[in-house]
Amino acid sequence: MIRRFGPVWTAPVALGLLTLVGLVSALVGDGVWDALSALALGSVAAVGAWCSLRRPKSARRPR
Amino acid sequence: MTPLYLRRWSWIHKWSSLVSTVFMLLLCVTGLPLIYHHEIVHALGNDTEVPVMAPGTPRADLDQVIASGMAAYPGKIMMYMSQEIDEPAVWNLTLGDNPTDEHYKPLAVDARTGKLLAEPAREGGPFMSMMFHLHVDLYAGLWGKLFLGFMGLLLLVALMSGVVLYAPFMRKLSFGTVRHERSRRVRWLDLHNLLGIVTLVWALVVGATGMINTWADLLLKVWQATELAELTKPYAGLPPVTKLASMQQAIATAEKAAPGMQVGFVAFPGTPFATPHHYGVFMHGDQALTSRLYKPVLIDAQTGALSASGNLPWYLSALLVSQPLHFGDYGGQALKLLWTLFDIATIVVLITGLYLWLKRGRETVARPVEQRIGEAV
Numbered sequence: 001m002i003r004r005f006g007p008v009w010t011a012p013v014a015l016g017l018l019t020l021v022g023l024v025s026a027l028v029g030d031g032v033w034d035a036l037s038a039l040a041l042g043s044v045a046a047v048g049a050w051c052s053l054r055r056p057k058s059a060r061r062p063r
Numbered sequence: 064m065t066p067l068y069l070r071r072w073s074w075i076h077k078w079s080s081l082v083s084t085v086f087m088l089l090l091c092v093t094g095l096p097l098i099y100h101h102e103i104v105h106a107l108g109n110d111t112e113v114p115v116m117a118p119g120t121p122r123a124d125l126d127q128v129i130a131s132g133m134a135a136y137p138g139k140i141m142m143y144m145s146q147e148i149d150e151p152a153v154w155n156l157t158l159g160d161n162p163t164d165e166h167y168k169p170l171a172v173d174a175r176t177g178k179l180l181a182e183p184a185r186e187g188g189p190f191m192s193m194m195f196h197l198h199v200d201l202y203a204g205l206w207g208k209l210f211l212g213f214m215g216l217l218l219l220v221a222l223m224s225g226v227v228l229y230a231p232f233m234r235k236l237s238f239g240t241v242r243h244e245r246s247r248r249v250r251w252l253d254l255h256n257l258l259g260i261v262t263l264v265w266a267l268v269v270g271a272t273g274m275i276n277t278w279a280d281l282l283l284k285v286w287q288a289t290e291l292a293e294l295t296k297p298y299a300g301l302p303p304v305t306k307l308a309s310m311q312q313a314i315a316t317a318e319k320a321a322p323g324m325q326v327g328f329v330a331f332p333g334t335p336f337a338t339p340h341h342y343g344v345f346m347h348g349d350q351a352l353t354s355r356l357y358k359p360v361l362i363d364a365q366t367g368a369l370s371a372s373g374n375l376p377w378y379l380s381a382l383l384v385s386q387p388l389h390f391g392d393y394g395g396q397a398l399k400l401l402w403t404l405f406d407i408a409t410i411v412v413l414i415t416g417l418y419l420w421l422k423r424g425r426e427t428v429a430r431p432v433e434q435r436i437g438e439a440v
Contacts, residue, residue: 008230011238012260019264022401026394027387029351038397041265045404048261051239052254052411 011047018044066432069231073432076224081420083217084413090211090273091410093198096191098391098402104187111171111181113152123177125154125310131179132156132170142167143336144310145328146174148349153180162333205280212277218270225259231436232256248422255415258408265405272389275382282378283335291338294361294371298340304332308367310342317344317360320372324348327357332364340364351393355383 022040025033096103104110129141139158146154154174159167171180186192200207233256241253314326330336330343337343342364345357360372374380387393391402 007237008233012229012263015261016264019268023265023268023388026398027352027384033351034394034397037394038401041398041401041405044261044265045401045408047239048258048408049404051257051261052241054241056243 127177215274321346
């Protein structure tokens with residue numbers, strides 16, 4: 001289990017931390033803090049969009 | 064992870080999700096327009112046009128402001144008055160037939176001239192009002208709220224059990240894999256896992272703060288029954304307030320009691336934020352965080368004398384700080400857009416989850432989850 005923790009959980013933990021940074025920073029202040037928040041949450045959203053929308057070139061949809 | 068352990072978590076995930084899915088879909092869909100509440104109310108022409116005046120134009124006497132509102136609806140009483148931090152030129156008045164009137168009348172009064180500006184539609188007009196009620200209480204008051212709060216709790220259980228199940232499903236896949244070459248069911252399983260884990264922390268925070276929000280009425284009742292009841296004790300046996308003290312003076316007293324803060328809203332006697340004998344004047348700061356932390360100043364509504372000032376109990380402060388984390392209204396347009404994207408991703412997770420259950424097939428039902436994982440990877 002320990003051996004498998006890294007490969008499975010590295011990305012989810014990193015995205016979770018980014019989300020937390022994004023959610024909290026806009027609460028702390030305006031201006032720079034809002035920008036940091038948008039950057040952090042935006043990168044999480046971008047990862048989700050990229051992984052779910054990309055199509056491998058060779059992929060053929062089965063019927 | 065042992066097969067038995069896995070089967071239990073799978074059962075928990077399946078049932079917590081199935082019971083709450085329809086309501087979660089409703090909350091996600093009705094939540095979308097609520098993110099853009101201000102913009103939609105503006106587009107529908109339901110907001111107030113505020114005349115531009117030179118900066119530093121003196122503000123009208125507050126008793127004049129109240130008189131203007133009351134004159135428009137003789138017979139009604141004042142429930143609340145409030146002002147937005149970014150629109151100090153307007154006092155929003157709420158009038159009703161009684162202090163807890165659900166069919167209250169919102170009015171906008173110019174803070175500089177003291178004249179009635181507009182009669183905004185209640186809850187932003189019929190469309191936004193419907194979205195609001197479907198999202199907040201299903202038109203069923205406190206019990207509707209508590210029911211949706213319980214659905215929120217089930218969502219949290221579904222999210223946590225989903226995390227437990229994520230690992231065995233992903234042990235042979237690299238992060239973000241969507242197997243387009245496989246059947247639709249496998250593709251949608253991958254999408255469900257991917258978007259579920261990407262939106263996890265957002266969904267946990269929005270779900271938990273939404274659940275806390277459903278307890279707002281209860282928490283106010285606790286405050287009423289404890290600290291406010293203590294304040295009301297000396298008034299036992301006294302008749303209700305006959306002539307309300309000057310609001311202009313009450314605000315001046317409150318500003319002295321909370322230096323450096325400004326009035327957020329005033330609750331009139333008998334409303335849930337005051338006592339039958341007090342004005343509840345809620346002062347706040349103008350920074351991102353301090354604007355959420357209200358300081359209540361209780362003022363004798365008959366004499367205008369200061370009765371008490373202090374901080375809200377921790378549970379009400381926690382509620383107020385948790386609200387922006389649910390609404391997504393604290394970081395400008397960028398945050399609203401991100402709230403929209405995460406909301407849509409959550410809708411995809413709900414629909415793919417429902418699809419996976421509908422298309423489980425007859426054999427799948429008979430086969431335990433550990434075999435299905437083996438097949439899926």
